[in-house]
Amino acid sequence: MSKPTWSPVARKGGGPPVAVITGASSGIGAEFARQLASAGMGLVLVARRRERLAKLAQELASSSSAPVEIEVCDLTDRESLEALAERLSSRSDIDLLVSSAGVALVGRFAAAEVSRQISLLDLHVIAPTRLTRAVLPQMIARGHGAVIQVSSLAGMFSRLSSPTYGSSKAYLNAFSESLAEETSGTGVCFQALCPGFTVTELHSTPEFDGIDIHARIPGVLWLSAERVVRESLVGLAEGKRVVVPGRRYRWLRALAGNRYSIALACRWRAGRRWRRRVEP
Numbered sequence: 338m339s340k341p342t343w344s345p346v347a348r349k350g351g352g353p354p355v356a357v358i359t360g361a362s363s364g365i366g367a368e369f370a371r372q373l374a375s376a377g378m379g380l381v382l383v384a385r386r387r388e389r390l391a392k393l394a395q396e397l398a399s400s401s402s403a404p405v406e407i408e409v410c411d412l413t414d415r416e417s418l419e420a421l422a423e424r425l426s427s428r429s430d431i432d433l434l435v436s437s438a439g440v441a442l443v444g445r446f447a448a449a450e451v452s453r454q455i456s457l458l459d460l461h462v463i464a465p466t467r468l469t470r471a472v473l474p475q476m477i478a479r480g481h482g483a484v485i486q487v488s489s490l491a492g493m494f495s496r497l498s499s500p501t502y503g504s505s506k507a508y509l510n511a512f513s514e515s516l517a518e519e520t521s522g523t524g525v526c527f528q529a530l531c532p533g534f535t536v537t538e539l540h541s542t543p544e545f546d547g548i549d550i551h552a553r554i555p556g557v558l559w560l561s562a563e564r565v566v567r568e569s570l571v572g573l574a575e576g577k578r579v580v581v582p583g584r585r586y587r588w589l590r591a592l593a594g595n596r597y598s599i600a601l602a603c604r605w606r607a608g609r610r611w612r613r614r615v616e617p
């Protein structure tokens with residue numbers, strides 16, 4: 338059976354197809370909003386910071402006539418998540434879900450604050466799972482749709498990453514792949530987007546206080562959010578289930594199974610130095 342591909346198509350009843358984007362107030366999520374708006378899609382922007390979402394909606398209104406809605410929601414709050422999921426599942430116009438909301442966590446598992454670890458799992462595992470369940474039935478019924486889980490290269494190298502962060506991204510990769518198999522033939526596409534270091538606000542949070550990550554990671558390894566999103570959408574149009582943006586990171590991915598590779602050893606040493614630095 339040929340791989341399903343996705344690109345925005347006008348709905349039969351009129352009106353533009355709609356994309357729901359979590360984590361739309363900044364970074365990769367905001368860039369998805371910009372690129373999908375310029376492709377004519379209607380948008381539902383989800384995050385906690387209302388003023389950021391409103392500013393983005395205003396910016397997009399000047400370049401696109403497609404409607405932009407705002408959903409202010411803390412996705413780690415189960416009640417708010419459930420209410421959002423119910424609102425989304427009652428619609429029939431959602432053609433794309435991009436789950437981009439995420440946070441970073443550094444430090445050793447046994448030392449990191451438990452509430453932050455649980456909250457990360459709520460955001461990276463429970464919320465994407467619940468929202469995918471909310472939109473999938475309407476996509477299957479229409480025979481068209483796509484779900485992008487913004488995962489990370491860390492999901493492929495989880496033993497070298499922070500245990501909760503890397504493992505949560507490994508879950509997203511497995512979840513996406515498994516759904517692609519389960520829904521094969523329905524016309525719905527699934528993609529696990531696995532970027533490496535990307536210039537966003539992720540590394541500017543208090544979590545990274547005292548760590549100058551840009552000084553530690555060579556400039557050639559930093560991707561722009563624009564490139565990450567562009568490669569993701571091209572991958573969706575080609576039916577790619579896993580997208581690793583950037584040639585250097587694709588080489589790294591190819592080495593993932595080779596435990597003797599120099600690249601992995603270097604990364605491992607850098608990780609150990611970093612962990613030693615951030616440990617209390």
Ligand code: NDP
Nearest residue numbers: 360362363364365385386412438439489534535537538539
């Ligand atoms: P940013 O910090 O720029 O964006 C994170 C987004 O998540 C913000 O819009 C933030 O909005 C939202 N968010 C955080 N917590 C919550 C919450 N509790 N409820 C709702 N929304 C929330 O980071 P990125 O754009 O880089 O991150 C996007 C995704 O990309 C993440 O899943 C991250 O793991 C992944 N990624 C990033 C990489 C990088 O190097 N930047 C590399 C690999 C993967 P608000 O604060 O307004 O709620």
